[in-house]
Amino acid sequence: MTSNPPPVNPVEIARIALKRLAERGLPPTPENYAQFYNAIVTIKSPGTKTNDELQHAWQVLCKLDDVLAEARDTTAQLLESLSESGENMAASLGQLHHARREALLDEQSHGTMTALLEDIISSTHTLHASVSSSHDDIVSIRDSVKHIEEDLAYNRKMLEQDPLTGTLNRQGLDHLLAREVKRAQRGESKFTVVLFDLDDFKQINDRFGHLVGDQVLVHIANLARAVLRESDFLVRYGGEEFLLLLPETDLNGASYVADRLRLVAAKTPFIHHNRRIEISFSSGIAELHADENGRALVLRADEALYRAKHTGRGRVELAE
Numbered sequence: 001m002t003s004n005p006p007p008v009n010p011v012e013i014a015r016i017a018l019k020r021l022a023e024r025g026l027p028p029t030p031e032n033y034a035q036f037y038n039a040i041v042t043i044k045s046p047g048t049k050t051n052d053e054l055q056h057a058w059q060v061l062c063k064l065d066d067v068l069a070e071a072r073d074t075t076a077q078l079l080e081s082l083s084e085s086g087e088n089m090a091a092s093l094g095q096l097h098h099a100r101r102e103a104l105l106d107e108q109s110h111g112t113m114t115a116l117l118e119d120i121i122s123s124t125h126t127l128h129a130s131v132s133s134s135h136d137d138i139v140s141i142r143d144s145v146k147h148i149e150e151d152l153a154y155n156r157k158m159l160e161q162d163p164l165t166g167t168l169n170r171q172g173l174d175h176l177l178a179r180e181v182k183r184a185q186r187g188e189s190k191f192t193v194v195l196f197d198l199d200d201f202k203q204i205n206d207r208f209g210h211l212v213g214d215q216v217l218v219h220i221a222n223l224a225r226a227v228l229r230e231s232d233f234l235v236r237y238g239g240e241e242f243l244l245l246l247p248e249t250d251l252n253g254a255s256y257v258a259d260r261l262r263l264v265a266a267k268t269p270f271i272h273h274n275r276r277i278e279i280s281f282s283s284g285i286a287e288l289h290a291d292e293n294g295r296a297l298v299l300r301a302d303e304a305l306y307r308a309k310h311t312g313r314g315r316v317e318l319a320e
C-alpha cells in the first residue's frame, strides 16, 4: 500500500535548509544550519529514522508552527493598520488638494501658503507611495507564510503517519488523544478507547515471512477503517497493536465495534498464494472517567488487554 520514500539528495536538502533559514531571517550559523538540515532530512525519509530523530523533527516543526502563527498575527495587524493609514493619508491628500485650490484663488496673499502646501502634498505623496509598497510587501510575506504553513502541515502529517499502514502513529496520537479527552470532558460526552493486539502474530511472520506479516498489518488496518465511523480514529500503537479512539461512544458501543471487527476479520482472512491466513486479536476496552487524562485511560485499556491475552486469546476485556 505504501511506497518507499525517494532517495534523499543532500544538495537539495542543503538548498532547502538554507532557503528555510533565509525565509525565517535566521543567521546561517552551523548550529541553525545543522538543525534545519536534520529536520528536513528526517521529514523527507521518516521510514529510515529513529524515534528520537522523528521526535526531534516533530518538535522543530511544532516550534516553527508557533513562530509562524505569531508571524501571521503580526502581519494581519500590520496590514490592518497600514490599510487604515493608507485611507487616512488618501483623505488628507484630498483635503490638501482642496486647500491648495482655495489658496490659488487669492495668489498674492496666499503665495507662501501655496508653496508650503505643495511641499506637504509632495511629501505626503511619497509617504503614501511607501505605505502602499509596504502593504504589497506584507501581502507577499503573508503569502509565503501561508505556503510555509501548508508545507508544515504536510510534513507534520507525514511525521504523524505510520508509513506501513497509513494510520496515525504514536507521535500523532499524543496531541489527538489530549484534544479528544478535553473535548469529551468539556461536552460531558462518553469517550472510549479499544486497544487490540493481533494474536500469535510472530507465528505469521515465522511461517510466511516478514513481508507477508507487513501485508497482514495493512489488511487489518483496512478492515478496521471500514468498520469505524468517520469521527473515530485508528492509531498504530505498536508493532502489531492498534488503538481505536471512539468519541461519543460508551463501553457497550465500543464492545460492539470490537465485535464487529472480530467478525469482519474472521470473514475476511488474508489470502497469500491461495492460502488463508486467519487473523484473530485480543482487545482491552476502557471508557474515560471524568477526572482522567488520556495516558491513564490508555493504560487501563492496556491492563484490560493484558487480561484478555492471558485468559485465552481472541477475547475482549472491559476495564473497570
Ligand SMILES: Nc1nc2c(ncn2[C@@H]2O[C@H](COP(=O)(O)OP(=O)(O)OP(=O)(O)O)[C@@H](O)[C@H]2O)c(=O)[nH]1
Binding pocket: 164, 197, 198, 199, 200, 201, 202, 203, 205, 209, 210, 211, 212, 213, 214, 217, 238, 239, 240, 309, 313
Ligand atoms: N511483519 C511485521 N512484524 C512486526 C512488525 N512489528 C512487530 N512485528 C512482529 O510482531 C511479533 C510480535 O510478537 P509477540 O509480541 O510475541 O506477540 P504475538 O506473537 O502476537 O503473541 P501474542 O500477542 O501473545 O498473541 C514479533 O514477531 C515482531 O517481530 C511489523 O511492522 N511488521
